[in-house]
Amino acid sequence: MTDIRVESSYAPRAGAQHLLEVKDLFVEFHTRDGVARVINGVSYHLDPGETLAVLGESGSGKSVTAQAIMGILDMPPAKIPSGQILYKGEDLLAMPEEKRRQVRGKEIAMIFQDALSALNPVFPVGWQISETLRTRAGMSKKDATRRAIELMDQVKIPAAKARVKDYPHQFSGGMRQRVMIAMALAMDPKVLIADEPTTALDVTVQAQIMDLLADLRRDLNMGLILITHDLGVVADVADRIAVMYAGRIIEHADVHSLYKSPAHPYTQGLLDSIPRLDSKGTELATIKGLPPNLLRPPTGCAFHPRCPYVKSVCTTSTPRSLDLGHGRTSACHFAKEMLDGTLR
Amino acid sequence: MAHSADAVQGAPRPAGEPLLRVENLVKHFPITQGILFKKKIGAVKAVDGVSFELHRGETLGIVGESGCGKSTLAKLLMRLETPTAGRAVLGGKDIFKMGGRELRRLRRNVQMVMQDPYTSLNPRMTVGDIIGEPYEIHTEVAPKGDRRRRVQELLELVGLNPEHVNRYPHQFSGGQRQRIGIARALALRPEIIVCDEPVSALDVSIQAQVINLLEKLQGELNLSYIFIAHDLSVVRHISDRVGVMYLGKMVELGTDEEIYERPTHPYTQALLSAVPVPDPDARLHRDVIRLVGDVPSPANPPSGCRFRTRCWKAQERCSVEEPLLIRRGVEPHPSACHFAELRQVVS
Numbered sequence: 001m002t003d004i005r006v007e008s009s010y011a012p013r014a015g016a017q018h019l020l021e022v023k024d025l026f027v028e029f030h031t032r033d034g035v036a037r038v039i040n041g042v043s044y045h046l047d048p049g050e051t052l053a054v055l056g057e058s059g060s061g062k063s064v065t066a067q068a069i070m071g072i073l074d075m076p077p078a079k080i081p082s083g084q085i086l087y088k089g090e091d092l093l094a095m096p097e098e099k100r101r102q103v104r105g106k107e108i109a110m111i112f113q114d115a116l117s118a119l120n121p122v123f124p125v126g127w128q129i130s131e132t133l134r135t136r137a138g139m140s141k142k143d144a145t146r147r148a149i150e151l152m153d154q155v156k157i158p159a160a161k162a163r164v165k166d167y168p169h170q171f172s173g174g175m176r177q178r179v180m181i182a183m184a185l186a187m188d189p190k191v192l193i194a195d196e197p198t199t200a201l202d203v204t205v206q207a208q209i210m211d212l213l214a215d216l217r218r219d220l221n222m223g224l225i226l227i228t229h230d231l232g233v234v235a236d237v238a239d240r241i242a243v244m245y246a247g248r249i250i251e252h253a254d255v256h257s258l259y260k261s262p263a264h265p266y267t268q269g270l271l272d273s274i275p276r277l278d279s280k281g282t283e284l285a286t287i288k289g290l291p292p293n294l295l296r297p298p299t300g301c302a303f304h305p306r307c308p309y310v311k312s313v314c315t316t317s318t319p320r321s322l323d324l325g326h327g328r329t330s331a332c333h334f335a336k337e338m339l340d341g342t343l344r
Numbered sequence: 345m346a347h348s349a350d351a352v353q354g355a356p357r358p359a360g361e362p363l364l365r366v367e368n369l370v371k372h373f374p375i376t377q378g379i380l381f382k383k384k385i386g387a388v389k390a391v392d393g394v395s396f397e398l399h400r401g402e403t404l405g406i407v408g409e410s411g412c413g414k415s416t417l418a419k420l421l422m423r424l425e426t427p428t429a430g431r432a433v434l435g436g437k438d439i440f441k442m443g444g445r446e447l448r449r450l451r452r453n454v455q456m457v458m459q460d461p462y463t464s465l466n467p468r469m470t471v472g473d474i475i476g477e478p479y480e481i482h483t484e485v486a487p488k489g490d491r492r493r494r495v496q497e498l499l500e501l502v503g504l505n506p507e508h509v510n511r512y513p514h515q516f517s518g519g520q521r522q523r524i525g526i527a528r529a530l531a532l533r534p535e536i537i538v539c540d541e542p543v544s545a546l547d548v549s550i551q552a553q554v555i556n557l558l559e560k561l562q563g564e565l566n567l568s569y570i571f572i573a574h575d576l577s578v579v580r581h582i583s584d585r586v587g588v589m590y591l592g593k594m595v596e597l598g599t600d601e602e603i604y605e606r607p608t609h610p611y612t613q614a615l616l617s618a619v620p621v622p623d624p625d626a627r628l629h630r631d632v633i634r635l636v637g638d639v640p641s642p643a644n645p646p647s648g649c650r651f652r653t654r655c656w657k658a659q660e661r662c663s664v665e666e667p668l669l670i671r672r673g674v675e676p677h678p679s680a681c682h683f684a685e686l687r688q689v690v691s
Contacts, residue, residue, distance in 0.1 A: 057547040172638040202409035207618040232620030273552035275581035287549040
């Protein structure tokens with residue numbers, strides 16, 4: 001274990017400043033039953049034109065991290081005791097709210113899972129897309145509507161000109177998600193955060209939306225953070241993947257390495273437990289047990305009660321993020337053995 | 345009766361009489377106008393002539409996108425909806441003509457597992473009451489003094505702690521609640537269980553546990569499943585045969601191998617191609633078919649072949665002549681496309 005350097009975050013490229021960088025972020029929720037530590041030292045970064053997938057099951061903290069970046073967490077009950085979110089080198093958490101408003105939506109935009117509940121049912125979609133253009137860019141109604149039609153064209157809504165005055169309920173699920181994307185693109189953001197953008201959609205429509213997001217990211221040179229629980233969706237579009245469990249990033253790697261040789265038992269468990277389209281297995285491998293209750297997290301490694309390789313050290317000491325080279329990290333005491341395939 | 349049961353004669357089938365035979369099942373929901381004098385101005389053709397057979401101990405998977413009628417089909421088979429036309433024959437009798445005692449027996453025999461474990465369990469009832477409630481109606485299955493023991497056996501069977509019988513649903517996680525739903529479905533010892541999207545609300549690591557449980561129970565109790573889902577990978581994993589639905593019609597029906605490895609209907613091929621595969625290297629050599637547009641409204645489906653508006657093979661003939669679900673070419677399984685042709689999309 002001599003060549004493994006211990007680091008708490010990913011080694012940044014020498015001298016380079018990332019477009020967006022989350023540094024050692026902590027978020028906790030103060031509830032009646034106690035304090036739930038939902039984010040426990042998350043660090044990741046994003047550069048222009050790349051796709052970072054944040055993968056995790058419900059309760060892993062993947063959406064909360066995104067909400068912290070956007071500054072849309074309800075505080076209280078949420079509290080950010082420590083951490084930094086750097087956008088172009090400036091800490092968003094230290095900014096006054098007025099300045100932060102200039103970043104939100106304009107520099108960093110977000111789309112949500114359920115487009116129907118995210119859109120206002122009593123206004124036409126064109127009006128909603130152009131709202132930010134009128135209120136923030138100071139455009140006239142006419143110009144804003146013209147731009148809204150352009151945006152609807154850009155996200156490939158057919159007959160945009162005719163549909164700009166239609167209401168959300170007149171659109172199908174896939175088209176509504178396109179409206180959401182058009183809204184997010186209105187101010188030309190540099191970072192787009194997509195929180196489970198296709199979970200509510202059918203597979204054929206999901207494929208269309210993922211293609212659209214990939215095209216837009218390339219054409220507009222945006223950084224894309226894709227939050228999802230679907231290992232299949234991630235494999236198709238992501239450059240890098242951060243796997244979250246109980247509020248920590250337990251593995252970070254480029255997409256090829258992660259699928260070929262996972263360096264954390266949880267990632268391996270996830271990959272083994274999904275049924276495959278191209279083969280019919282007998283019994284699916286499972287991850288035993290349940291995700292932890294964050295009000296009473298397990299001692300040591302949060303995954304140890306479910307880990308097939310658990311050793312005594314795992315129950316007492318929380319593993320730090322080990323740098324495995326090539327930008328890979330894994331928060332497992334036995335990450336190296338995992339990679340070698342010698343972990344039993 | 346354009347395509348009756350005869351149309352699916354070509355379907356591969358295990359030997360012996362089928363447990364359930366569905367023939368040309370149709371369900372139209374009327375669209376009405378006016379308040380006092382409701383005038384029918386149209387109909388949503390949710391299920392429009394579906395035929396298949398279900399054998400003992402087998403799993404028939406039904407896949408399709410939202411609006412294809414798969415959940416309406418489930419409700420029809422549960423007799424929660426009355427069909428517009430068609431039959432479903434179980435034990436030599438049409439289930440839609442049953443009444444009285446026969447209907448009670450049917451209710452015992454066909455049970456359902458619902459999609460959402462958070463809304464399908466009554467939050468004010470204990471787990472014991474939820475699972476034991478079927479015995480209140482079907483008292484002949486378990487005498488009163490015996491019920492608690494039965495419920496505890498069921499909890500154990502689905503992998504829950506029998507001592508938790510007095511707990512409430514909110515004390516369980518999503519996966520555990522789905523196990524409670526399964527235990528409730530098993531209480532009356534049914535032969536057929538209709539599973540409507542039973543794992544789609546669950547996390548990946550929990551989904552696998554529930555799928556394994558369903559397979560284990562099938563082996564132990566010789567159950568037949570109708571497994572409805574939109575996730576094609578899950579359906580392949582659990583099903584012996586698979587039917588693909590589009591806008592109320594069954595477009596292709598075959599064994600899991602036939603549907604996944606030798607699909608002949610363009611819709612099946614497009615559906616399979618759209619499924620994201622958890623392997624980043626696979627995208628390089630995958631056959632990509634991207635459908636344009638959305639599923640048309642079932643209130644006003646396209647004439648002829650319903651898939652033609654999104655199909656790259658569509659021709660004049662497709663808009664006039666409805667393709668039947670029959671055997672095409674050399675492939676042994678039926679496909680409802682005039683131009684059915686083998687195309688492998690899953691490598």
